[in-house]
Amino acid sequence: MEYLVPIEWGKCTKLQRQTLLTRPKTTSSMNVEQTVFNILNEVKIHGDKALYDLNIKLDKISLTDLHVTSQQISASSMMIGNKLKKAMKNAFDNITTFHQAQILNLVDLETQTGVRCQQITRPIKSVGLYIPSGSAALFSTVFMLAIPARIAGCKNIVICSPPPISNEILYAANLCKITEIYQVGGSQAIAALGFGTKTIPRVDKIFGPGNVYVTEAKKQISQRLEGIEIDMPAGPSELLIIADNNANPEFIAADLLSQSEHGPDSQVILLTTSLKLATKVATTIKKQLINLKRKNIIIQSLNNSLIIVLKDLQECIELSNMYGPEHLMIQTSTPRNILKLVNNAGSIFLGPWSPESAGDYASGTNHVLPTSGYTKTLSGLSIIDFQKIITVQEITAQGLMNLSSTIETLAAAEKLDAHRKAVSLRVAVLKEKV
Structure with a gap:
């Protein structure tokens, strides 16, 4: 079966060009909207009872306590090997270092004699962090959410994750000194954080990615009269690569495949000036795909994806800015020369030795990023998302x-x-x- 057959942009009609970069339709439907609406109302009315019932119905798990005890959190350390602990600590340190550097400088000045103006920050008091745990426990998301929340100074930090919560998630939370963790997932977790129950406190803002039900729940709860703030609209993961004829096709194929395994509705795109490179990447993808564990998911994602050959790098940049990818990799001879021309992207990876996986886990930048073209107006998560900016004047x-x-x-x-x-x-x- 052929995957990502190269398309020559110059041979496309105007209509074909307009439709090529259309993002894949998500599985959201009227059925999803109604299901989420019903779950939100069920949790709002019945509270904890609804959460226990939904854990049985949706996650096939019967619990006696939604709250994860401090003993369970501490015990997670014993269930993880030293190699993984060391890697997690390295990632924790890098992410902490980068986010500490985001602390805003104090603004305090006289705009004219006798008129003093300041800009100060205050943390959001209570935040809810949703940590996905479907086919894979995304413990790295704990770092991406909890670290900036801690640095920002949020007093109450609550984690919700589908049961059973993995030891890796608990250990990551422990590294971040998070002790309030609840075993509930899906749209019911968003409802609990948004409305509050006897066990789970209502928070002021909800953060974190999730499946189509979680995304829909965040959308709906933020639009209610008693609604709550959310971090950003979340959609399927995206990666766009700009490459010239000097790029390594093995690297590019691996990067495209790595992002494809996030989910069947993920989209990856290669924009290149070289038909030879494009053909080589397509061939290499087939070879590398054979032994990957999430092959079936990747194949579905590749059906949404593209390799496009353009006449020059300027055309590649223009098309990338039009698309506004969540992740942008620049694998050209002089990537920093291109960087200054990029206007729309969530996170950028320069050169052959900067795989997107580094940003997902351990380089230090945040992997919670705008998707679906929202990079034209929104930024990736940072500590300012956990704070409020207040101005002060004294005359x-x-x-x-x-x-x-x-x-x-x-x-x-x-x-x-x-x-x-x-x-x-x-x-x-x-x-x-x-």
Whole structure:
């Protein structure tokens, strides 16, 4: 079977070009929307009982306690080998280092004499972190969410993950000093975090990726009257690679396959100036695919994916910016020359020695990124997502005297007389003291 047969952009019609980069349709449907709607209401009305019932119905697990005890969290350390512990600690350290550097510098200045303005940050008090655990326990997501939440200063950090929660997830949470962990997954976990139950507290903002039901639940709960803030819209994973004729086809094939294994609706794209490279990559994909464990998932993803041959790198960049990928790899002779031309991407990987897997796990950057073209307006997760920015102003008497004419003139021009009087009354008091 042929996968990713190279397409020559120059030979495509205008209509073909318009439809080529259309993202695959997700499995979301009216049925998913209604199912999620019903689950949200069930949890809102019946609380913990609904969570226990849904654990049995959906995850086939009967629990006596949703809460993971501190003893269970501590015991996870005994169930993990030293090699994995060492790797997890290395990733933890790198992610911590990068996110600590994101702490905003204090803004504190006089915009004019006697007018002091500041920008300060305050943490979101309570956050809920959803950690997926379907065909694979994504313990790396614990680091990507809990580390910036800790650095931001969030006081209450709650994790929800489908039962049974793996020892790897518990150990990652332990490294991040998270002790409030609950065994509940899917849209019911989002409902619990959004509404609160007797056991699980309501949070102020929900973070984390998930399947189509989790995504739909986050969308619905954020739109309710009593709704809650969410991190960002989440869709199927994406990777786009820009490569010239000097790129290594073995590397490119491996990178495309690595992102394809996230799910059947993932999409990977190669944009290249070389038909020879494109053909070699397509051949190499078939060879590398044979022994991969998630082969069936990858094949479905490859059916959504593309290799496109363009006339030059400028055309590749323009097409990439139009698509706005979640992950962008630049495997060209001088990748930094291209970097300055990239406007839309969630996370960028430069050169042959920067696999996308590094960003997923251990380089230090965050792997929670906008998808579905949202990179045109949204950024990847950072500590600022766990904080609020507050501005402060303090004006001296003389400072107000100096600024008053400007304020009064502008307020009068906007016909906001009360605004003007709030200043003029003060000015009158100051003039009486002179």
